[in-house]
Amino acid sequence: MRKPIQQSDSEVPVSIYRKDYAPPNFWVDKVEMGFDLHPIRTHVATRLFMRRNPDRSENDLILFGEDIKLLQLRLNGVDLKKSAYRLTKECLTIVNAPDEVCLEVETTIAADKNTTMSGLYVSNGNFYTQCEAEGFRKITYFPDRPDVMASFTVMLRGDKDAYPVLLSNGNLIEQGDLGDGRHYAKWEDPFKKPSYLFALVAGKLVCQEEKFKLQSGRQVLLQVWVEPGNLDKTQHAMDSLKKSIRWDEQRFGLELDLDRFMIVATSDFNMGAMENKGLNIFNTKYVLANPRVATDTDYAGIESVVGHEYFHNWTGNRVTCRDWFQLSLKEGLTVFRDQEFSGDLVGTETGRAVKRIEDVRVLRQLQFSEDAGPMAHPVRPDSFVEINNFYTVTIYEKGAEVVRMYYTLLGHEGFRRGMDLYFQRHDGQAVTCDDFRVAMADANGRDLKQFERWYSQAGTPRVSAQGHYDGSKKTYSLSLTQSCPKTAGQSKKKPFHIPVAFGLIDVQGGEVPLQLEGDTIVARTKILELTRESQQFVFVNVEQDVTPSLLRNFSAPVILEFEYCDEQLAHLLAYDSDPFCRWEAGQRLAMRRLLNLVSAIQKGVPLSLDILFLDALKKTLIDTSLDPAFRELVLTLPSEAMIAEEMKVADPQGIHQARQFARAEIAQYLKSDLLQVYQDNQTPGKYSPDALSAGKRALKNCALAYLVEWAEKSTYELAYTQYQDAENMTDRMAALLAMLHCSSALDKVYRKTRNQVLLEFYKEFQNDALVIDKWFTLQATAPTTDVTQVRQLMQHKAFSMGNPNRARSLIFAFCNANPAQFHCADGSGYEFWADSVIALNKLNPQVAARLARSLDRWTKYPKAQQTRMKAALERVAKTKSLSKDVAEVISKALA
Ligand code: 0A1
Ligand code: ZN
Numbered sequence: 001m002r003k004p005i006q007q008s009d010s011e012v013p014v015s016i017y018r019k020d021y022a023p024p025n026f027w028v029d030k031v032e033m034g035f036d037l038h039p040i041r042t043h044v045a046t047r048l049f050m051r052r053n054p055d056r057s058e059n060d061l062i063l064f065g066e067d068i069k070l071l072q073l074r075l076n077g078v079d080l081k082k083s084a085y086r087l088t089k090e091c092l093t094i095v096n097a098p099d100e101v102c103l104e105v106e107t108t109i110a111a112d113k114n115t116t117m118s119g120l121y122v123s124n125g126n127f128y129t130q131c132e133a134e135g136f137r138k139i140t141y142f143p144d145r146p147d148v149m150a151s152f153t154v155m156l157r158g159d160k161d162a163y164p165v166l167l168s169n170g171n172l173i174e175q176g177d178l179g180d181g182r183h184y185a186k187w188e189d190p191f192k193k194p195s196y197l198f199a200l201v202a203g204k205l206v207c208q209e210e211k212f213k214l215q216s217g218r219q220v221l222l223q224v225w226v227e228p229g230n231l232d233k234t235q236h237a238m239d240s241l242k243k244s245i246r247w248d249e250q251r252f253g254l255e256l257d258l259d260r261f262m263i264v265a266t267s268d269f270n271m272g273a274m275e276n277k278g279l280n281i282f283n284t285k286y287v288l289a290n291p292r293v294a295t296d297t298d299y300a301g302i303e304s305v306v307g308h309e310y311f312h313n314w315t316g317n318r319v320t321c322r323d324w325f326q327l328s329l330k331e332g333l334t335v336f337r338d339q340e341f342s343g344d345l346v347g348t349e350t351g352r353a354v355k356r357i358e359d360v361r362v363l364r365q366l367q368f369s370e371d372a373g374p375m376a377h378p379v380r381p382d383s384f385v386e387i388n389n390f391y392t393v394t395i396y397e398k399g400a401e402v403v404r405m406y407y408t409l410l411g412h413e414g415f416r417r418g419m420d421l422y423f424q425r426h427d428g429q430a431v432t433c434d435d436f437r438v439a440m441a442d443a444n445g446r447d448l449k450q451f452e453r454w455y456s457q458a459g460t461p462r463v464s465a466q467g468h469y470d471g472s473k474k475t476y477s478l479s480l481t482q483s484c485p486k487t488a489g490q491s492k493k494k495p496f497h498i499p500v501a502f503g504l505i506d507v508q509g510g511e512v513p514l515q516l517e518g519d520t521i522v523a524r525t526k527i528l529e530l531t532r533e534s535q536q537f538v539f540v541n542v543e544q545d546v547t548p549s550l551l552r553n554f555s556a557p558v559i560l561e562f563e564y565c566d567e568q569l570a571h572l573l574a575y576d577s578d579p580f581c582r583w584e585a586g587q588r589l590a591m592r593r594l595l596n597l598v599s600a601i602q603k604g605v606p607l608s609l610d611i612l613f614l615d616a617l618k619k620t621l622i623d624t625s626l627d628p629a630f631r632e633l634v635l636t637l638p639s640e641a642m643i644a645e646e647m648k649v650a651d652p653q654g655i656h657q658a659r660q661f662a663r664a665e666i667a668q669y670l671k672s673d674l675l676q677v678y679q680d681n682q683t684p685g686k687y688s689p690d691a692l693s694a695g696k697r698a699l700k701n702c703a704l705a706y707l708v709e710w711a712e713k714s715t716y717e718l719a720y721t722q723y724q725d726a727e728n729m730t731d732r733m734a735a736l737l738a739m740l741h742c743s744s745a746l747d748k749v750y751r752k753t754r755n756q757v758l759l760e761f762y763k764e765f766q767n768d769a770l771v772i773d774k775w776f777t778l779q780a781t782a783p784t785t786d787v788t789q790v791r792q793l794m795q796h797k798a799f800s801m802g803n804p805n806r807a808r809s810l811i812f813a814f815c816n817a818n819p820a821q822f823h824c825a826d827g828s829g830y831e832f833w834a835d836s837v838i839a840l841n842k843l844n845p846q847v848a849a850r851l852a853r854s855l856d857r858w859t860k861y862p863k864a865q866q867t868r869m870k871a872a873l874e875r876v877a878k879t880k881s882l883s884k885d886v887a888e889v890i891s892k893a894l895a
């Protein structure tokens with residue numbers, strides 16, 4: 001064995017700035033790689049064919065490398081002397097390299113020791129890679145940056161018994177036996193790609209495969225690879241893949257460019273999935289499903305993540321990012337595409353609206369809070385310490401909203417024209433968010449310069465609206481004013497270009513035809529373009545007083561303020577033709593009451609709910625002309641996290657108590673209707689995850705969750721019976737959730753049954769990791785589960801800190817989704833959080849940094865809690881060998 005070449009000095013974590021971007025000194029045309037797979041010591045031989053970038057004057061060739069051993073370096077056939085290069089912990093610099101370079105690099109990797117799940121790692125004896133964002137440098141020395149695009153040929157060699165399956169990107173061009181129990185497979189990717197899209201998988205896997213005809217008539221091979229024993233759970237992923245391929249052909253005219261497309265599922269994965277060219281690697285959570293183990297939510301998640309990764313093939317892979325500051329170029333656009341895909345698949349208008357409402361809920365709960373916290377950043381950030389910390393809801397979800405605004409402003413055809421021009425101009429290139437914006441503008445002859453501020457300014461804009469009806473002139477004037485709170489490094493914001501979709505509802509509940517003063521066009525919904533700080537819009541021929549329906553379909557990621565009275569909200573909830581605004585009106589009614597209840601709790605005054613609100617809910621609940629899924633959304637109160645966002649100083653226990661009180665009151669008031677809805681929305685027969693059936697189950701199970709709030713044996717037994725008779729995981733989980741999360745007076749009486757049921761559930765599903773994750777989450781989020789019990793659950797034989805899904809199912813679930821217990825007065829929740837971040841930091845910095853963010857909003861709590869949280873943050877900050885991932889999050893929280 002050759003001795004590894006020693007590395008020298010170590011680097012201190014530094015911020016990287018967007019303004020410092022410079023193209024690379026060298027381009028890479030071709031990469032040839034040979035892997036000899038061994039868990040303890042995988043040998044990698046790489047040949048890089050490079051040429052000087054004529055636009056650059058520097059002569060140094062810079063390659064990145066991390067946690068690998070460098071064995072050998074040869075330049076144009078000659079062994080490199082030590083004086084010819086510099087090697088640091090993260091960088092290999094070849095000084096004064098010639099114009100044409102063939103660099104041969106030999107490295108070894110200890111994949112079995114790699115617990116970070118970035119680079120090459122081992123899971124259940126199989127090899128997987130994760131190279132986005134900067135994992136390729138953990139495999140070999142390389143200019144590992146997305147603007148360097150090269151063609152790859154990969155030779156994989158390994159033991160036949162241990163690694164019968166050998167996969168990499170592109171096409172399999174050769175395979176065979178090597179003697180002494182080993183074999184090989186050679187793969188060639190016909191498309192140039194950045195290194196972050198490289199992938200290999202090797203091990204004991206089986207696949208479901210299908211030949212599929214593209215619209216052009218070309219036939220492709222589709223494969224879903226899983227560990228043996230899971231082939232009964234791949235059909236839905238395969239169906240989702242076929243639907244994705246068809247959808248991209250039909251909606252965007254984009255065809256699969258490969259002859260073979262593979263999905264591989266692993267249970268050890270940091271994120272949801274990864275779009276490696278032709279070889280997508282997925283978290284099992286987004287592949288495996290059958291009715292026995294997966295819920296409707298799981299089915300929907302698989303469909304959208306399979307779609308998302310597939311859509312990246314064009315938005316991300318064919319056209320990629322110039323640098324990581326442009327991450328939202330691919331992520332925002334691809335999330336928009338997957339949202340549209342799911343919406344189109346539902347087929348109905350309300351189904352589409354339900355999907356939209358669900359997406360908006362996520363955005364508001366997670367992204368608005370990120371934008372108001374210490375990690376706030378623009379959709380196109382200006383700097384970062386660790387790029388892995390920037391796979392955020394801002395980049396993904398707000399980024400998708402930004403893309404949706406082009407869609408709203410330019411219309412269906414206009415957006416398509418923009419997309420077509422974008423691909424025409426940039427196929428095969430690494431580009432910027434600006435290139436996308438300019439393509440959208442040019443294709444439509446529009447000036448979208450001001451729109452750039454959506455990329456450069458962080459923070460959630462506020463739009464405050466005021467309306468005035470003038471009966472004598474028959475006009476309705478709407479004033480809109482925008483502002484945006486300051487965020488780190490951005491104290492003054494310039495006005496955004498905000499599309500505000502607007503409608504007017506008359507006293508009978510009808511839509512008022514909208515005609516702007518001086519305009520001839522009449523429409524039901526008008527897209528008002530707010531570009532200045534304040535603007536006024538005057539509508540003519542308005543015959544009677546009206547209620548404004550603002551920000552229809554959530555046309556911009558803003559907080560909209562309008563002084564609605566309760567009656568107006570009830571009117572909108574009953575009549576608005578825009579389902580989003582209809583739902584929103586219900587949420588506003590609910591939020592107002594929940595905030596009043598919290599304040600009553602704090603003051604110690606009696607609690608009550610008014611009839612207007614209860615009746616408004618009742619009307620929606622029993623209106624069978626409405627989609628069940630929509631009724632469920634209206635009946636669901638704003639989450640505890642959403643309520644906290646609305647408060648200056650959050651009070652997690654008060655919020656929990658207020659929400660529970662409201663739930664119990666609603667349950668009492670709607671008793672018979674809830675029972676009726678429960679019975680009317682059963683879905684007997686063969687399970688199907690389609691939107692209508694899933695919507696019925698959602699409504700039925702929402703009713704059940706309310707019903708168990710009665711302090712009555714009969715309803716608790718309803719849940720127990722549903723649990724026992726359930727023929728699918730959706731109903732089973734819902735029953736278990738109702739039993740575990742209810743706070744009725746019968747709680748203590750039934751604790752025994754619940755524990756019994758939990759034990760039975762565990763026994764039945766102990767071999768199914770994804771179901772056991774659910775089992776942990778159910779307990780972690782139960783209002784009765786305290787820190788001590790979570791610590792006990794960590795001792796359970798099924799718990800493992802090293803498996804990201806499992807860590808998330810218990811630790812993250814408790815810290816993020818059980819606020820009343822996590823924020824308990826003695827601060828033990830924060831100590832638990834700090835212990836967990838420190839433990840995870842050693843194993844998996846990316847996952848640790850995610851958990852570290854649970855304390856982002858620490859300044860929003862009462863002083864005494866702030867002191868405890870700060871102490872926990874400082875303890876983490878002082879930890880030895882803190883990864884730069886965690887260090888960045890903590891230092892920003894404490895800044
Ligand atoms: N690009 C993937 C998500 C992803 C990002 C980073 C990862 O490791 C740090 C892994 C996956 C997607 O958007 O699906
Ligand atoms: Zn993505």
